[in-house]
Amino acid sequence: MAAPKRIKLNVDGKPYSVTADPEMPLLYALRNDIGLDNPHFGCGLAQCGACTVHVDGAATRSCSFTVGQAEGKKVVTLAGLGTPEKPHPLQKAYVDEQVPQCGYCVNGWIMTAAELLKKNPKADDKQIREGLAGLKCRCGTHMSIIRAVKRAAKEMAS
Amino acid sequence: MTKMISIEDFAFSRRKLLQGAGALVVSAAAPAVAAKKARAATAAFGSAVKPALKPDQLDSFIAITADGKVTAFFGKMDMGQGVDVAISQIVAEELDVKYERVTSILGDTQTSVNQGGASGSTAVQNGGKAMRAIAAEARRVLVEEAAKRLGASVGDLVVDDGVVSVKGNAAKKISYADILQGRYFNHKLKWNKRYGNGLYSEGKAKPKKPSEYKVVGQSFPRTDIPGKVYGTSPMITDVRVPGMVHGRVIHPEKAGGMPKAFDASSIKHIKGARVVHEKGFIGVVANTEWDAVRASQELKVTWSDGGNPFGDQKNLYDHIRKAKVIAKKHDTKEGDVAAALKGAAKVIEAEYEWPFQSHASMGPACAIVDANPKNAVVWTGSQKPHYTAEGVAAILKIKADDVRGIWVPGPGSYGRNDAGDAAAQAALLSKAVGKPVRVQGMRHEGTAWDPKSPASIHRCRGGLDANGNVVAFEFMSKGFDRQDVRSNESKPQDNLAGQQIGAKLRPAKTFRSPEDMYNVGARLIGWEVIPPFIPRYSPLRTSHLRDPLGPQIQFASEQFHDEMAEVAGMDPAAYRLKYLKDPRDRDLVKAAVEKSGWKERVGPRKDQGGKTTVSGRGISYAYRNGTRVVVIAEVEVDKTTGRVWPRKFTVAHDCGLIINPEALKLCLEGNIVMAASRSLYEEVMFDADRVTSVDWATYPILETPDAPEVIDCVLLNRPDKPATGAGEAATRPVSGAIANAVYDATGRRLRRGPVTAERVKALVS
Structure with missing residues (x-):
C-alpha cells in the first residue's frame, strides 16, 4: 500500500479531487469517494465487466485499474455516456429492446459496445459477438443485448 | 448524485411514505385539527386512520390517493422480469383504471405483507391471483358507494379510468378519488390465515372474465429499465446510510476449518480497521470499503484443520x-x-x-444492517426481505416485528443465493461495532461460498x-x-x-x-x-437454484424417454405425442414441431459421416407447477474440439393466461440462455478440502460467441386457464433438449452433465 495522496480526476466531464492510496482500484474512488452508483463491483478480477468505464475513450475495467493510473485522464461512466434527454444510441436501444433483467452487468456491455461501435461502426454479427466476449450476464439476456447493439449500430449509421 | 436513505426512515409509517411519494392520503395535521376534521367527515367513506398492516385489510394492498393515483403494495419481489408491471396490469384491469395510474411498490416489510417474496415463480400465479381478487373488491366497494352517492343502482353504473358514471348519463359521475378523498378503505377482507406464497385474501367481488380484459394481455414496458440503462437507479450495493462503515467476512481457505486465533496487529496499519470475532465467525470492519477489503485480505488467521471433507x-x-x-x-x-x-x-x-x-450471481451479495439494541433495519437484495428481517432478528436475538426489511434490487437472484448470508453477516458486524455496516462479498463468496x-x-x-x-x-x-x-x-x-x-x-x-x-x-x-459432506458451515451446502432440481432431473428423464423412443422405433416427437397424457401438452409438442420444421426420424442422424462439424436436434418436455414447456434445441458439434454450439432453440410455452406477452418472451429467453449455460459449461469444481470454483475463470458461464443465433418462442395463450409461473419452467427442459440434440448429431449419448467440450470430444473420439 502506498501513502494516500491527492489525486485529481476528471469524471463525466467534471473535475474531482480525492485523497486515496494511488494503488486503490479506480472503482472504489468512483463509487465511494465521488459517490457514483453505476459502475458495479462484480469480481474485482477484470473477468466480468460490471465496473467498466471509458478511460480516454477505451473501455476499462475499473476494478483492475488504479486510481493513480486514472490521474490526468478522462473517465466516462455509463451515466456520463448519455442521459434520458440525450441518450447514447446504445442506451436508447437498450430501452427499446428492454434488455436488462437485474441490470448489474449493464456498464460492461454498453461501455464495451460503445467503444466497439466507435471503432467499427459496421460490425457484423460475428464481430459483435466476439467483441463482447469476456463480458458476463447471469440473467442470460444475451439475445436482447445482441439485438440492441445491432439496433444502435443501425441508428448510428443512419 | 448518491441517493441517501436516511436511518430516520425506520420511524416512518406507511402514511409518511405515501406523503413522501407525493400521494397524500391523510393530512399530517396536528392531532386536535385532525380530530375536528375526523368528526366533520363522519359521513365520509372509509377511514382517516390506517388499519394495521394485516392481510385481512384492503388497505394493506391498495391505496388510492386524492390525485387519483393507485398504489399496489405487493409482498413479492421482481428479479428483473417485470413482476411489478404485471401486478400493476392486473390491478388496473380489475379497478378499471388506466395502467399508467398504477404503481406497484414491492418488498418493504413496513408497506407490504409477507406474500412469500420471489419464490417458485409464483408472483403472478399466487400473488397476482390475490391482487386480482383484492383489486376487484376495491372496485366493488367503490362502485357501491358511488351508487349511493349518485342515487343509482350498481347495475346502471360503468367505470372508465376510475370515474364511475351512470350508463347513458355521463354527466352523473363521481371518481374513485372523490369518493375516497385521500382516506383509507378500512375494509375487511377474507384472509386464508396464511403468510408466504400461500397467502390469499379476497372480498365478495368476482373478478372480471378474461374476455373482458383490456389491460391484461398487453405488453407494457418495464419501469426499472431506464434507471438501469442511464446509471441513475441505485441498487442494493449503492445504499449508503449515514455513519455507515464497511465490513467483510473471512472464510477459511480449507472447508471445514474454524478460526483458532487471529493476529489483530496484522491489520493495525489500516487505520480504523478492527476484527469482529464470535465463535466461528470472523470478520473485519473498517471506515472505507477499500480498507475493509484490504483488512480482510491481510488479517492473519489461524484455522483448525477441517480434514478432507469432500474427497476427490x-x-x-x-x-x-x-x-x-x-x-x-x-x-x-x-x-x-x-x-x-x-x-x-x-x-x-x-x-x-x-x-x-x-x-454465481453477477455480483457478490450485499446487505446493510443498522442494528440497535432493540431494533434494526436491514437493506437487502434477497428475494425474501420479510424472511431476511426475521433472520436478522433471530441472529440479533430481538423480536421479528422490530426489524424492518427493505428490499433493494440486487445483482441478480435465481433462488437462495448469497444474499441471505450477507444480511446476517452485516447484522453480526453491526451489532459488534454499534454502527450501520455494509457488507459486500468478494467474488469467491458469490461462487465458492454461495x-x-x-x-x-x-x-x-x-x-x-x-x-x-x-x-x-x-x-x-x-x-x-x-x-x-x-x-x-x-x-x-x-x-x-x-x-x-x-x-x-x-x-x-x-x-x-x-x-x-x-x-x-x-x-x-x-x-x-x-447427508451433506459437512454437517455445518460448508461451501457445498445446498439450496434452491432457479428451477430447483429441474435441470438435473430433466437431463435424465428426457434423455431416457428418447432412449426408449429409439428402442421402440419411434421419432422422439411422435413418442411424446403418443405418451403425453394432457392435450395441452400435446398441443405444445405440435406447436414446437411445426415452428421448428422438425422432421420425423428414428435414432440419430446418419448422413454426416466424415464431417468435422455435425448438427443435430433434440426435443424435451417439462411440466412445472401448472406451466408446460417444450423445447427443441438445434446444435452444432465440432468433433475436433468438442464444442457444442446451441444454434437455435424453439420454445413452446403454455402458462395459461398471459399477462404481458413481450415480457414473457424476454423472460423465456433468459431462462433458455441461463439453462444452456448450465447445461454446457457449469460445474462446481472442488478438491478434497475446498471448492476450487472461485471466480469466472474457474466457473465459466456462457458468453456471446456461444449464445444462440435464434430463440423462437411460441406463446400459447390460454385465457380460460389460470396464469401460472414463467420465471423458471423454461429452464427445466433445456438440458435434456441439448443432450438429445448432441446424441442426434453424434450418435453418442452423454449421460454426465454438463455437456462440456472436453466430454463431447472424449465421447466422439
Missing part, C-alpha cells in the same frame, strides 16, 4: 451411489413396475449424473412390449439434499453467519421427481437423499 471430485458420483440414505420417497407409484419389467420384451437401463452448480444446486445421480429403467409399447418406467434419483439450508433465511441455521456461530445444517430431507405426465405403463418415480 472424481469419486463424487461413486460417493453418491454408496452414501447412506437419510430420506426416501416415491412420488409416483402406478401399477407394478417390477412385474411389468419382468414381463417386458425389452428392458433398457441408464444412469445419469449431474454436478453441483453455483448461483449455496449450491445439489449433485445427483438418476437411475432409469424402462420396459417395452413386443410391439414397442412402453409398459414400465422406473426413475430413481439419489443426491444431496434439495435444501441443506432453506430457501428463506429466517433462521440462524439457514444462513452462513448463523452456522458460523454454531447452528448446524438441517437438511430438509427432500428432493424432487419428474412430474408424472407420460402415460408409460407401470411407473415408479422417486428419490433418495444423502
Whole structure:
C-alpha cells in the first residue's frame, strides 16, 4: 500500500479531487469517494465487466485499474455516456429492446459496445459477438443485448 | 448524485411514505385539527386512520390517493422480469383504471405483507391471483358507494379510468378519488390465515372474465429499465446510510476449518480497521470499503484443520451411489413396475449424473444492517426481505416485528443465493461495532461460498412390449439434499453467519421427481437423499437454484424417454405425442414441431459421416407447477474440439393466461440462455478440502460467441386457464433438449452433465 495522496480526476466531464492510496482500484474512488452508483463491483478480477468505464475513450475495467493510473485522464461512466434527454444510441436501444433483467452487468456491455461501435461502426454479427466476449450476464439476456447493439449500430449509421 | 436513505426512515409509517411519494392520503395535521376534521367527515367513506398492516385489510394492498393515483403494495419481489408491471396490469384491469395510474411498490416489510417474496415463480400465479381478487373488491366497494352517492343502482353504473358514471348519463359521475378523498378503505377482507406464497385474501367481488380484459394481455414496458440503462437507479450495493462503515467476512481457505486465533496487529496499519470475532465467525470492519477489503485480505488467521471433507471430485458420483440414505420417497407409484419389467420384451437401463452448480450471481451479495439494541433495519437484495428481517432478528436475538426489511434490487437472484448470508453477516458486524455496516462479498463468496444446486445421480429403467409399447418406467434419483439450508433465511441455521456461530445444517430431507405426465405403463418415480459432506458451515451446502432440481432431473428423464423412443422405433416427437397424457401438452409438442420444421426420424442422424462439424436436434418436455414447456434445441458439434454450439432453440410455452406477452418472451429467453449455460459449461469444481470454483475463470458461464443465433418462442395463450409461473419452467427442459440434440448429431449419448467440450470430444473420439 502506498501513502494516500491527492489525486485529481476528471469524471463525466467534471473535475474531482480525492485523497486515496494511488494503488486503490479506480472503482472504489468512483463509487465511494465521488459517490457514483453505476459502475458495479462484480469480481474485482477484470473477468466480468460490471465496473467498466471509458478511460480516454477505451473501455476499462475499473476494478483492475488504479486510481493513480486514472490521474490526468478522462473517465466516462455509463451515466456520463448519455442521459434520458440525450441518450447514447446504445442506451436508447437498450430501452427499446428492454434488455436488462437485474441490470448489474449493464456498464460492461454498453461501455464495451460503445467503444466497439466507435471503432467499427459496421460490425457484423460475428464481430459483435466476439467483441463482447469476456463480458458476463447471469440473467442470460444475451439475445436482447445482441439485438440492441445491432439496433444502435443501425441508428448510428443512419 | 448518491441517493441517501436516511436511518430516520425506520420511524416512518406507511402514511409518511405515501406523503413522501407525493400521494397524500391523510393530512399530517396536528392531532386536535385532525380530530375536528375526523368528526366533520363522519359521513365520509372509509377511514382517516390506517388499519394495521394485516392481510385481512384492503388497505394493506391498495391505496388510492386524492390525485387519483393507485398504489399496489405487493409482498413479492421482481428479479428483473417485470413482476411489478404485471401486478400493476392486473390491478388496473380489475379497478378499471388506466395502467399508467398504477404503481406497484414491492418488498418493504413496513408497506407490504409477507406474500412469500420471489419464490417458485409464483408472483403472478399466487400473488397476482390475490391482487386480482383484492383489486376487484376495491372496485366493488367503490362502485357501491358511488351508487349511493349518485342515487343509482350498481347495475346502471360503468367505470372508465376510475370515474364511475351512470350508463347513458355521463354527466352523473363521481371518481374513485372523490369518493375516497385521500382516506383509507378500512375494509375487511377474507384472509386464508396464511403468510408466504400461500397467502390469499379476497372480498365478495368476482373478478372480471378474461374476455373482458383490456389491460391484461398487453405488453407494457418495464419501469426499472431506464434507471438501469442511464446509471441513475441505485441498487442494493449503492445504499449508503449515514455513519455507515464497511465490513467483510473471512472464510477459511480449507472447508471445514474454524478460526483458532487471529493476529489483530496484522491489520493495525489500516487505520480504523478492527476484527469482529464470535465463535466461528470472523470478520473485519473498517471506515472505507477499500480498507475493509484490504483488512480482510491481510488479517492473519489461524484455522483448525477441517480434514478432507469432500474427497476427490472424481469419486463424487461413486460417493453418491454408496452414501447412506437419510430420506426416501416415491412420488409416483402406478401399477407394478417390477412385474411389468419382468414381463417386458425389452428392458433398457441408464444412469445419469449431474454436478453441483453455483448461483454465481453477477455480483457478490450485499446487505446493510443498522442494528440497535432493540431494533434494526436491514437493506437487502434477497428475494425474501420479510424472511431476511426475521433472520436478522433471530441472529440479533430481538423480536421479528422490530426489524424492518427493505428490499433493494440486487445483482441478480435465481433462488437462495448469497444474499441471505450477507444480511446476517452485516447484522453480526453491526451489532459488534454499534454502527450501520455494509457488507459486500468478494467474488469467491458469490461462487465458492454461495449455496449450491445439489449433485445427483438418476437411475432409469424402462420396459417395452413386443410391439414397442412402453409398459414400465422406473426413475430413481439419489443426491444431496434439495435444501441443506432453506430457501428463506429466517433462521440462524439457514444462513452462513448463523452456522458460523454454531447452528448446524438441517437438511430438509427432500428432493424432487419428474412430474408424472407420460402415460408409460407401470411407473415408479422417486428419490433418495444423502447427508451433506459437512454437517455445518460448508461451501457445498445446498439450496434452491432457479428451477430447483429441474435441470438435473430433466437431463435424465428426457434423455431416457428418447432412449426408449429409439428402442421402440419411434421419432422422439411422435413418442411424446403418443405418451403425453394432457392435450395441452400435446398441443405444445405440435406447436414446437411445426415452428421448428422438425422432421420425423428414428435414432440419430446418419448422413454426416466424415464431417468435422455435425448438427443435430433434440426435443424435451417439462411440466412445472401448472406451466408446460417444450423445447427443441438445434446444435452444432465440432468433433475436433468438442464444442457444442446451441444454434437455435424453439420454445413452446403454455402458462395459461398471459399477462404481458413481450415480457414473457424476454423472460423465456433468459431462462433458455441461463439453462444452456448450465447445461454446457457449469460445474462446481472442488478438491478434497475446498471448492476450487472461485471466480469466472474457474466457473465459466456462457458468453456471446456461444449464445444462440435464434430463440423462437411460441406463446400459447390460454385465457380460460389460470396464469401460472414463467420465471423458471423454461429452464427445466433445456438440458435434456441439448443432450438429445448432441446424441442426434453424434450418435453418442452423454449421460454426465454438463455437456462440456472436453466430454463431447472424449465421447466422439
